Amino acid sequence: MSVNIIKCGSLKQKPSEIVGFGKCFTDYMYVAEYENGSWNDGAIVPYDAFSLAPCSSVLHYGQAAFEGLKAYRNKNGDVRLFRARDNFKRLNTSLGRLCIPPIDEQKAYNALKALVNLEREWIPVADGTSLYIRPYVFADDKSLGVHAAKRYKFVIILSPSGAYYARGFAPVSLKVERRYVRASKGGTGAYKVVGNYAASILAGDEAVRDGYDQVLWLDAQERKYVEEVGSMNIFFVFGGKVVTPELNGSILPGITRDSCIKILKSEGIHVEERAVSVDEVLAGAKSGELTEIFGTGTAAVISPVDRLGDDGDYIIGERGKSGKIAAMLYERLTGIQTGKLSDTFDWVDVI
Numbered sequence: 001m002s003v004n005i006i007k008c009g010s011l012k013q014k015p016s017e018i019v020g021f022g023k024c025f026t027d028y029m030y031v032a033e034y035e036n037g038s039w040n041d042g043a044i045v046p047y048d049a050f051s052l053a054p055c056s057s058v059l060h061y062g063q064a065a066f067e068g069l070k071a072y073r074n075k076n077g078d079v080r081l082f083r084a085r086d087n088f089k090r091l092n093t094s095l096g097r098l099c100i101p102p103i104d105e106q107k108a109y110n111a112l113k114a115l116v117n118l119e120r121e122w123i124p125v126a127d128g129t130s131l132y133i134r135p136y137v138f139a140d141d142k143s144l145g146v147h148a149a150k151r152y153k154f155v156i157i158l159s160p161s162g163a164y165y166a167r168g169f170a171p172v173s174l175k176v177e178r179r180y181v182r183a184s185k186g187g188t189g190a191y192k193v194v195g196n197y198a199a200s201i202l203a204g205d206e207a208v209r210d211g212y213d214q215v216l217w218l219d220a221q222e223r224k225y226v227e228e229v230g231s232m233n234i235f236f237v238f239g240g241k242v243v244t245p246e247l248n249g250s251i252l253p254g255i256t257r258d259s260c261i262k263i264l265k266s267e268g269i270h271v272e273e274r275a276v277s278v279d280e281v282l283a284g285a286k287s288g289e290l291t292e293i294f295g296t297g298t299a300a301v302i303s304p305v306d307r308l309g310d311d312g313d314y315i316i317g318e319r320g321k322s323g324k325i326a327a328m329l330y331e332r333l334t335g336i337q338t339g340k341l342s343d344t345f346d347w348v349d350v351i
């Protein structure tokens with residue numbers, strides 16, 4: 001099935017070099033609409049502003065969810081999509097939690113391929129660069145009232161992104177967050193829904209004010225167990241053993257997290273998915289048994305952590321350097337994504 005394309009009158013000038021993230025968008029986007037009980041086929045249309053009624057329901061009640069994934073173009077011109085089907089599956093899980101009607105995952109995937117194909121010249125080829133893909137769904141009822149909307153838009157936009165590690169594979173610092181919580185069981189922490197991020201911004205700002213890059217969230221109930229970072233899952237290496245918090249209902253099930261677990265297992269490295277208390281982490285940091293911390297997520301892929309702040313500062317591993325396991329995972333994952341390594345897990349579609 002082909003996707004309808006409404007052509008742009010004129011195309012934008014492509015930047016000669018892409019720096020940063022999320023500032024530059026391509027000529028086209030995909031938009032489908034839900035109305036009168038069904039999704040339409042949608043179309044690829046010029047990237048442009050939406051017109052929203054001042055009472056549009058998303059602006060008041062936040063019924064919206066999103067995804068983030070990447071396409072890579074290598075020097076042969078191959079365009080590679082990484083685990084895109086898993087993102088549409090997760091999007092539907094998020095939509096279900098918000099009472100939004102599911103999208104057709106196969107149709108969405110076809111639309112994405114058509115859109116990325118049309119925009120392939122926008123995909124940067126330099127090392128570390130990629131095309132960031134942002135699918136999202138939002139409610140657009142033209143009336144107030146807290147209930148599931150009857151009108152929605154499903155949109156995919158594309159943003160060429162510069163190298164995340166423009167100055168080398170550099171570690172970040174985390175602050176253990178004791179005051180605010182991100183998510184609680186029964187809430188929306190396990191879903192990529194927009195309200196989660198609005199609720200996390202204050203803690204993030206305060207962490208930056210205190211001299212850290214990001215927040216390490218604890219569980220809402222006991223404030224005892226580590227959950228995740230702003231937009232990354234978290235891994236620890238204790239005496240050579242890799243440990244990550246289990247998916248307990250308030251943690252986002254990251255696709256990068258899952259990929260790392262599969263790579264580690266295939267390397268014969270034992271991975272424990274279990275509750276990890278912040279006391280265990282701090283004790284390990286004090287004794288030196290905790291040799292590595294790293295975050296995992298689509299944007300950075302792997303983010304080594306070299307400093308953890310709580311009652312004081314703890315240096316993890318060697319200041320300014322990534323640990324061995326984080327570096328290995330970064331090499332393996334980006335190798336598979338860009339085609340430098342063979343795709344033994346069948347994660348990549350060349351389009």
Ligand SMILES: *Cc1c(COP(=O)(O)O)cnc(C)c1O
Nearest residue numbers: 231232233252254255256297298
């Ligand atoms: C998106 C996200 C992640 C990482 O998920 P990936 O699928 O690996 O990109 C982790 N935590 C939160 C809160 C997120 O929003």
